[in-house]
Amino acid sequence: MTRVFQLCLLPLSKPKVPKTSLFQSVLGAHGRSGTRIFEILQNNVGVSPTRNSVSGFRTFCTSKGDLAAKKCVACNSKDLRPMTEEAANNLITKVDGWNLVHEGGVLKLNRSWSLKSFTKGLELFKLVADVAEAEGHHPDLHLVGWNNVTIEIWTHAVGGLTENDFILAAKINEIQIQHLLRREPAKKQGH
Numbered sequence: 001m002t003r004v005f006q007l008c009l010l011p012l013s014k015p016k017v018p019k020t021s022l023f024q025s026v027l028g029a030h031g032r033s034g035t036r037i038f039e040i041l042q043n044n045v046g047v048s049p050t051r052n053s054v055s056g057f058r059t060f061c062t063s064k065g066d067l068a069a070k071k072c073v074a075c076n077s078k079d080l081r082p083m084t085e086e087a088a089n090n091l092i093t094k095v096d097g098w099n100l101v102h103e104g105g106v107l108k109l110n111r112s113w114s115l116k117s118f119t120k121g122l123e124l125f126k127l128v129a130d131v132a133e134a135e136g137h138h139p140d141l142h143l144v145g146w147n148n149v150t151i152e153i154w155t156h157a158v159g160g161l162t163e164n165d166f167i168l169a170a171k172i173n174e175i176q177i178q179h180l181l182r183r184e185p186a187k188k189q190g191h
């Protein structure tokens with residue numbers, strides 16, 4: 001199934017090849033029944049309840065590189081719905097270092113770093129803010145204990161997670177921040 005998710009699925013609304021041959025050529029090889037994959041797709045794409053055709057699917061690429069290369073969409077799009085926990089569990093594997101957390105009944109992405117100093121924490125905030133502003137999608141930033149940063153990402157407009165959140169997390173992962181991070185104390189050699 002992983003290999004299935006490494007494929008960019010063509011927008012099903014305008015298939016260049018008939019859907020059945022697309023599924024046979026792509027999915028049949030993996031011995032997966034179309035139905036199961038179709039269910040997974042249904043859980044992994046933003047489909048508004050009013051749409052009952054595949055044309056409502058917003059397919060998306062889900063390998064690490066693909067997420068970071070994508071653009072966030074406006075959060076006020078009427079088609080935007082919070083994704084299921086199953087969909088989130090599929091996508092979390094594509095954003096190294098990030099965790100899924102339930103907070104106040106809302107599923108969110110969460111990642112923490114230990115910084116060299118308070119001001120390095122603010123530098124990290126600025127680097128992340130530039131990405132967020134470029135995407136029009138914003139994280140919740142926390143700087144506590146002077147040098148501990150936690151970033152939470154969720155889509156406030158829908159009260160849950162959408163692909164935007166994973167795109168932003170993937171783009172944050174691409175920011176060069178090694179110079180800001182506290183060196184973890186070298187692990188004691190095993191005695």
Ligand SMILES: C[C@H](O)[C@H](O)[C@H]1CNC2=NC(N)=NC(=O)C2=N1
Binds near residue numbers: 156158
């Ligand atoms: C219209 C525009 O998409 C909204 O104001 C954006 C701004 N940034 C946002 N960021 C996040 N995380 N969630 C939102 O719902 C959101 N809405």
